[in-house]
Amino acid sequence: MGTVSFYPGPSRVYPKVKRYLQDAYRNNIVSINHRSDEFVEISKSTIRLLHEKLNVPDDYTIYFVSSATESWEIIAQSLIKEQSIHLFNGAFGKKWFEYTARIKPGTTAKPFTLQEKLKPAAFTSGDTLCITQNETSNGTQVTNKLIQQLHAKNPNHLIAVDATSSMAGIELDFTSADVWFASVQKCFGLPAGLAVLICSPAALKRAEQVNHRQHYNSLLYLHEMMQQYQTTYTPNVLGIYLLKCVLESAKPIKKVSSTIKSRYKKWESFFDTKSNQLNFLARSKAVRSHTVLAIEAPVAKVQQVKAAAKEAGFLLGNGYGEWKNTTFRIANFPAIQRKEIARLMDFLYGFI
DSSP states (O other), rough: OOOOOOOOOSSOOOTTTHHHHHHHHHHTGGGOOOHHHHHHHHHHHHHHHHHHHHHHOOOOOOEEESOOOHHHHHHHHHHSSSSEEESSSSHHHHHHHHHHHOOOOOEEEEEOOOSSSSOOOOOOSOOOEEEEEEEETTEEOOOOHHHHHHHOOTSSEEEEEEEEBTTTTBOGGGGGEEEEEESEEEEEEOSSOOOEEEEEHHHHHHHHHTOOOOTTTTTHHHHHTTTTTTOOOOOOOHHOOOOOOOHHHOOOHHHHHHHHHHHHHHHHHHHHHHSSSOOESSSGGGGGOOEEEEEEEEEHHHHHHHHHHHHHHHHOEOGGGGGGEEEEEEOOOTSOHHHHHHHHHHHGGGGO
């Protein structure tokens, strides 16, 4: 039996991806022209399925980009007028802020601690609010309700959300923000190298006001090409095809989200009631992520668990940023099977 990856990205892919890859090779998908009718049909079907399976509003436009990092760049170049305000409590939210600040020097950081909920304040400065919905580095999340409240308090700001570790895993309220993006190597259960960027009508209106047309990935260019279900560049055709195949067999997001939350509750019970030595990094249940578990222990214990897990056939995620040595992380993504979770729990019993 091979190693089961619980690494929170790139993470375990769906087992059926092997068959989809074989089909792509056999049917010459890997060689088709990205301006061909065949590609347009694949693109169109994938966009339709994203709307349908994830409950993306009909008037929101979906684009294919290379990564969440590229989405940071697109937002900075095409959507921020003068100043963005970044609300974050972890390493990836901070990286987004730092990257944006290179392009928009007026960018402002509003950090909060991992043990507290985001406070949906009204902002009198800035024109764009940036939130990391699921902070992969420390296993926390900003809930739909909090994003809705932030949107209500800031009707004149665009709200952009990094949902890289949650999109396709939990149900998101897309109407509560204007820009959403995620790479596919996490809850989508696919290899890295593709991301989706989702924009509201308000975001497109802002793009027209900013009128940025200096780069190949300027949002206005992306939008023009997406009217024909094409891209401004030679895209990851194979990745888009695999995304289509996975979505065709996927359950609606409401059912997927219910499963993920049910599995999370079992993990929560496991660590909160059975373990004295392994604990959630996020002490408050109200801020814990449902898709990425960050587990804290003394440095020696973390090293012991990770090494033993590798020997037993489990790949656990390393800690990240300031928690690199004192945590390990467990992905709770849809592609991971129930029996694999049960096996990992049995293994971890020896360390609690």
